[in-house]
Amino acid sequence: MPVIDIHNHFFPETWPDLAARFGTPDWPRIEHTEPGKAVIMLGDRRFREIDSACWDPLVRLEHMDRDGVDIQVISATPVLFAYERRAQHALDCARMFNDAALELCGHGHGRLMALCQVPLQDIDAACAEVSRAVRAGHLGVQIGNHVGEKNLDDAGILTFLHHCADEGAPVLVHPWDMLGTPRMPRYMMPWTVGMPAETQLSLVALILSGAFDRLPASLRICFVHGGGSFAFLLGRLENAWRHHQVARGVSEHPPGWYCGRFYVDSAVFDEHTLQFLVDVMSADRVMLGSDYPFPLGEERVGALVRGSQLPPEVKTKILGVNASEFLGLKEPVPQGRGAEISASVPAAQLTYSSYLRVPDLLRLQHVQSSPPHHDEMLFIIIHQTYELWFKELLHELDAVIANLRVTAESPASRDEVYEAARLLRRCTEIMRVLVEQLTILETMLPTHFLAFRGKLRPASGFQSEQFREIEFLCGLKDHKMLHYHEPTPEAYASLERRLREPSLRDVFFEALAALGTTPAVKEDATDEERVEARAQAIQALYRDERNHRDWIDVCERLTEFDELLVSWRLRHIQMVERTIGVRLGTGGSAGASYLKLTLDKKFFPELWEARTLLAE
Numbered sequence: 035m036p037v038i039d040i041h042n043h044f045f046p047e048t049w050p051d052l053a054a055r056f057g058t059p060d061w062p063r064i065e066h067t068e069p070g071k072a073v074i075m076l077g078d079r080r081f082r083e084i085d086s087a088c089w090d091p092l093v094r095l096e097h098m099d100r101d102g103v104d105i106q107v108i109s110a111t112p113v114l115f116a117y118e119r120r121a122q123h124a125l126d127c128a129r130m131f132n133d134a135a136l137e138l139c140g141h142g143h144g145r146l147m148a149l150c151q152v153p154l155q156d157i158d159a160a161c162a163e164v165s166r167a168v169r170a171g172h173l174g175v176q177i178g179n180h181v182g183e184k185n186l187d188d189a190g191i192l193t194f195l196h197h198c199a200d201e202g203a204p205v206l207v208h209p210w211d212m213l214g215t216p217r218m219p220r221y222m223m224p225w226t227v228g229m230p231a232e233t234q235l236s237l238v239a240l241i242l243s244g245a246f247d248r249l250p251a252s253l254r255i256c257f258v259h260g261g262g263s264f265a266f267l268l269g270r271l272e273n274a275w276r277h278h279q280v281a282r283g284v285s286e287h288p289p290g291w292y293c294g295r296f297y298v299d300s301a302v303f304d305e306h307t308l309q310f311l312v313d314v315m316s317a318d319r320v321m322l323g324s325d326y327p328f329p330l331g332e333e334r335v336g337a338l339v340r341g342s343q344l345p346p347e348v349k350t351k352i353l354g355v356n357a358s359e360f361l362g363l364k365e366p367v368p369q370g371r372g373a374e375i376s377a378s379v380p381a382a383q384l385t386y387s388s389y390l391r392v393p394d395l396l397r398l399q400h401v402q403s404s405p406p407h408h409d410e411m412l413f414i415i416i417h418q419t420y421e422l423w424f425k426e427l428l429h430e431l432d433a434v435i436a437n438l439r440v441t442a443e444s445p446a447s448r449d450e451v452y453e454a455a456r457l458l459r460r461c462t463e464i465m466r467v468l469v470e471q472l473t474i475l476e477t478m479l480p481t482h483f484l485a486f487r488g489k490l491r492p493a494s495g496f497q498s499e500q501f502r503e504i505e506f507l508c509g510l511k512d513h514k515m516l517h518y519h520e521p522t523p524e525a526y527a528s529l530e531r532r533l534r535e536p537s538l539r540d541v542f543f544e545a546l547a548a549l550g551t552t553p554a555v556k557e558d559a560t561d562e563e564r565v566e567a568r569a570q571a572i573q574a575l576y577r578d579e580r581n582h583r584d585w586i587d588v589c590e591r592l593t594e595f596d597e598l599l600v601s602w603r604l605r606h607i608q609m610v611e612r613t614i615g616v617r618l619g620t621g622g623s624a625g626a627s628y629l630k631l632t633l634d635k636k637f638f639p640e641l642w643e644a645r646t647l648l649a650e
């Protein structure tokens with residue numbers, strides 16, 4: 035897979051005097067100062083010193099080879115956008131630089147590709163120019179993140195984005211014309227402060243205006259500089275979205291949901307930030323972008339991604355796979371030394387701690403009490419340990435379901451029955467540990483717990499998504515419990531999915547029906563009659579032990595699992611009574627007396643019923 039840099043810039047070596055051509059001042063012009071060096075002037079103001087990497091394809095290719103980049107997707111420098119100028123002038127300017135970009139690419143041995151620019155202040159002209167440019171050989175378009183006071187959710191700009199989706203033209207959004215510039219005269223603050231804020235503004239506008247809900251999913255759009263401050267401020271945005279109607283806009287989903295609708299580049303210059311970005315955006319949404327050849331760009335393009343601790347498959351996605359999809363590259367593209375260099379850069383050596391992400395794990399304990407209460411650390415770690423084991427249980431129980439599904443389709447196949455029993459044994463062993471662990475918490479004095487309990491409200495075990503998932507997965511489905519998960523939409527959605535999906539109990543009895551042990555039931559049979567028929571199916575297995583040892587093993591494991599869960603419920607109640615007596619729960623229940631009502635819950639009631647039915 036070629037290594038593709040989707041964010042870098044060019045200037046042509048020369049261009050006509052635009053101020054003279056259009057009769058208005060301060061258009062960008064280039065003044066060559068010495069061989070290979072130039073300065074971009076805005077009227078009499080020096081804007082930026084540049085060098086031949088901006089215009090010389092051979093210099094670019096040499097740097098690409100040095101850095102292991104196969105393809106550069108070049109785009110104009112935002113100072114050329116001209117959105118504040120007369121539309122006709124901006125169109126002329128766009129055409130001139132778009133043609134210059136293709137000219138540069140023409141000398142790039144197929145390794146330079148281009149995104150065009152358009153006069154975004156005139157939507158018809160912008161649509162026409164992107165279509166012309168794509169026909170001429172541009173891959174897509176780069177736009178500025180606003181046009182004067184208009185953000186990206188402006189109706190005209192949305193029409194343009196629709197048009198790009200229809201044309202199959204990917205859109206790269208670059209911040210420019212930074213807000214608050216008069217307050218940032220020094221230290222390149224428009225770049226370091228203004229640009230990330232501009233990008234944040236664009237994304238928030240697109241999300242909260244519901245624009246992403248209306249734009250076609252086929253639109254491929256990317257925000258450079260790692261999407262500005264968006265990933266870092268997403269928590270803040272989500273919080274506002276949930277708690278303040280005015281902050282919510284008209285988006286159909288919470289802001290984080292829309293991370294699946296856009297891409298960002300990797301130009302963040304720090305490994306932890308890159309890791310965080312991948313965590314927030316997913317490995318499918320980050321692409322190599324360097325800002326080459328400017329001073330705020332990555333000096334050795336791709337070094338951050340290659341040298342990071344990200345897994346190899348994630349690096350491959352960021353270095354090229356994602357860009358290939360974003361750009362819609364279908365034909366094989368010429369490769370330079372990208373793959374070779376990717377392979378030769380020694381992946382940071384795997385260690386115990388990098389494999390297990392120990393530093394990340396150990397950063398996750400945040401006490402709420404102030405000053406920190408000694409026992410709160412135990413309280414956090416024991417709950418986290420439970421959640422890790424719950425995760426493992428779900429992983430195993432899903433595998434049990436998958437095995438039983440196979441036997442439902444081909445009842446003669448026994449391997450999957452043995453495998454289901456083996457995995458269930460693992461689940462029961464985990465459950466034993468989970469029951470036992472509660473004793474550790476009982477080393478905490480009630481007074482010690484009461485010293486920080488108030489800080490935990492309104493959090494409650496009711497909100498353990500994974501515990502509820504285990505219940506739903508096994509067959510104890512209770513729609514009423516969903517409302518405890520309203521504050522966490524992702525948890526709500528996965529629980530809703532578990533409610534819809536066939537449970538372990540359903541799949542188990544489907545498999546037994548396929549085996550032929552279940553008596554037929556009438557269409558309009560009552561629940562009791564169905565349970566009875568299923569219990570008879572179990573009875574049939576136990577009566578014919580010689581032929582059904584494997585299935586009986588599954589039944590025994592399921593029964594044991596059920597039993598151990600009740601043991602956990604009982605030990606949890608005892609621990610709760612020992613720690614808080616008969617106080618109300620932080621989740622609003624009656625506490626221990628409520629929990630006692632759950633002791634009669636069973637995942638597989640038919641397995642218990644069958645025991646009564648078995649003849650002496």
Ligand code: HEM
Nearest residue numbers: 420494495496498501610613614619620621622623625632
């Ligand atoms: C001092 C320690 C603990 C106390 C005082 C406590 C108290 C309670 C109370 C009162 C409830 C009822 C719901 C409510 O109103 O909040 C509850 C539910 C729950 N707790 Fe705990 N708990 C403790 C530790 C744990 C631990 C270590 C876990 C491990 C995962 C846990 C998991 C749960 C779960 C899953 C529920 C929901 C049970 C159901 O709905 O059937 N709790 N807890």
